[in-house]
Amino acid sequence: MNALTPAAGISLPGAPHLAYANGRLTLEACDLSELTARFGSPLFVYSKASMLDALGAYQRGFQGRRARICYAVKANPSLAVLQVFAQAGCGFDIVSGGELARVLAAGAQPAHIIFSGVGKTRAEMTAALSAGIGCFNVESESELDVLSDCAKALGVRAPVSIRVNPNVDAKTHPYISTGLRDNKFGVAHERTVAAYRHAASLPDLHVVGIDCHIGSQITQSTPYLDAMDRVLDLVAEVEAQGITLEHIDFGGGLGINYQGDSPPAADALWAELLQRIDKRGHADKLLMIEPGRSLVGNAGVCITEVLYLKHGEHKNFCVVDAAMNDLPRPAMYEAFHQIVPLRLGQPTASAQTYDVVGPVCESGDWLGRERSLLVAPGDHLAVLSAGAYCMSMASNYNTRGKAAEVLVDGSSARLIRSRETAQDCFRLEQLL
Numbered sequence: 001m002n003a004l005t006p007a008a009g010i011s012l013p014g015a016p017h018l019a020y021a022n023g024r025l026t027l028e029a030c031d032l033s034e035l036t037a038r039f040g041s042p043l044f045v046y047s048k049a050s051m052l053d054a055l056g057a058y059q060r061g062f063q064g065r066r067a068r069i070c071y072a073v074k075a076n077p078s079l080a081v082l083q084v085f086a087q088a089g090c091g092f093d094i095v096s097g098g099e100l101a102r103v104l105a106a107g108a109q110p111a112h113i114i115f116s117g118v119g120k121t122r123a124e125m126t127a128a129l130s131a132g133i134g135c136f137n138v139e140s141e142s143e144l145d146v147l148s149d150c151a152k153a154l155g156v157r158a159p160v161s162i163r164v165n166p167n168v169d170a171k172t173h174p175y176i177s178t179g180l181r182d183n184k185f186g187v188a189h190e191r192t193v194a195a196y197r198h199a200a201s202l203p204d205l206h207v208v209g210i211d212c213h214i215g216s217q218i219t220q221s222t223p224y225l226d227a228m229d230r231v232l233d234l235v236a237e238v239e240a241q242g243i244t245l246e247h248i249d250f251g252g253g254l255g256i257n258y259q260g261d262s263p264p265a266a267d268a269l270w271a272e273l274l275q276r277i278d279k280r281g282h283a284d285k286l287l288m289i290e291p292g293r294s295l296v297g298n299a300g301v302c303i304t305e306v307l308y309l310k311h312g313e314h315k316n317f318c319v320v321d322a323a324m325n326d327l328p329r330p331a332m333y334e335a336f337h338q339i340v341p342l343r344l345g346q347p348t349a350s351a352q353t354y355d356v357v358g359p360v361c362e363s364g365d366w367l368g369r370e371r372s373l374l375v376a377p378g379d380h381l382a383v384l385s386a387g388a389y390c391m392s393m394a395s396n397y398n399t400r401g402k403a404a405e406v407l408v409d410g411s412s413a414r415l416i417r418s419r420e421t422a423q424d425c426f427r428l429e430q431l432l
């Protein structure tokens with residue numbers, strides 16, 4: 001087999017730094033079997049080069065423009081991942097006081113932090129105001145009043161943007177669609193101008209922008225273009241009231257390739273969107289975006305060990321040591337993640353079809369269905385596209401400690417999160 005050539009019949013969707021070298025799966029210049037021997041299983045491994053490549057596509061798209069890329073922390077909040085993006089010049093989109101503390105610990109510039117979310121508490125608002133964050137993306141009129149109170153108490157003015165719900169179908173999974181009238185997110189398009197008037201009337205608020213986020217894993221340009229038109233209509237209406245908007249924040253949501261998905265490239269999508277913005281006369285505004293998945297999703301894999309093979313009359317099960325608590329996306333959204341071996345087997349042996357399942361006591365605990373695999377107990381598999389919304393949604397269900405995380409950079413591999421022990425899982429509990 002040629003070094004760095006994907007094996008025949010095995011696709012490695014969307015992962016430019018993942019390849020088979022002499023039959024062994026490598027991420028950048030690191031052999032994943034070696035990393036597994038060193039750090040154990042299950043193990044998340046992320047490629048720094050993949051993250052920077054993905055960021056590069058956005059940066060190319062915004063070349064020569066006033067733009068800020070605020071990485072959506074929820075996709076993968078590891079401190080080292082945040083550090084990579086902070087050092088590359090990104091701001092951050094946070095949704096909790098916890099994420100605020102994380103990004104500050106990772107070296108974020110407070111002025112480049114934006115705070116999204118429908119349910120910010122007073123304590124979170126106060127912490128973010130004290131840190132001096134750049135903008136609150138406010139999602140309701142009542143939130144404006146609470147934020148104004150908090151700012152007044154601190155003797156500061158809170159920078160605000162109102163999140164518009166444009167009522168546009170992002171054409172994605174219903175659980176991750178956020179821009180429809182019946183979703184809980186944002187202020188309804190029809191209410192937006194009134195909300196801005198209210199914001200402008202509160203002396204402890206300072207209106208700085210407008211924002212919208214219509215959903216996640218979006219693979220077509222049309223919903224973005226439609227939402228952009230709706231937001232630009234509102235920019236004109238709000239500014240006609242004498243309220244100046246310094247920035248337009250267009251959210252995140254760009255999809256990745258999990259299984260032959262073909263979302264537009266970030267630079268191509270933005271070339272189209274920027275044309276609209278310019279045509280409507282807003283080329284001077286600061287542009288902000290909040291991408292998460294598209295920066296980290298395809299940069300990560302989760303390695304898992306095959307524990308048992310169960311051959312049944314109707315189904316075969318490949319029981320692995322990673323589970324829904326590590327990789328919740330299949331259980332939550334029936335999401336597809338490609339699963340491939342770390343080492344290619346003998347071409348003479350034949351593959352069998354398995355459901356790849358974890359040890360958790362739920363039938364919903366599956367990682368992949370009907371996968372053709374050539375495996376034996378003790379082998380390792382890689383679950384691909386596991387850089388976004390996997391570790392960040394991991395839990396301790398079944399008192400399973402969370403997996404360890406490693407970041408590779410060329411041939412170097414650094415442990416960025418230790419494996420949790422059982423004691424870590426019940427550290428905060430007390431016996432009667």
Ligand code: LLP
Binds near residue numbers: 253
């Ligand atoms: N901005 C806001 C306000 C958001 O709510 C989100 C994601 C983002 C930005 C980043 O979106 P992205 O670029 O990552 O699509 N757990 C789900 C995804 C939930 C997305 C929630 N909001 C999944 O595993 O597919």
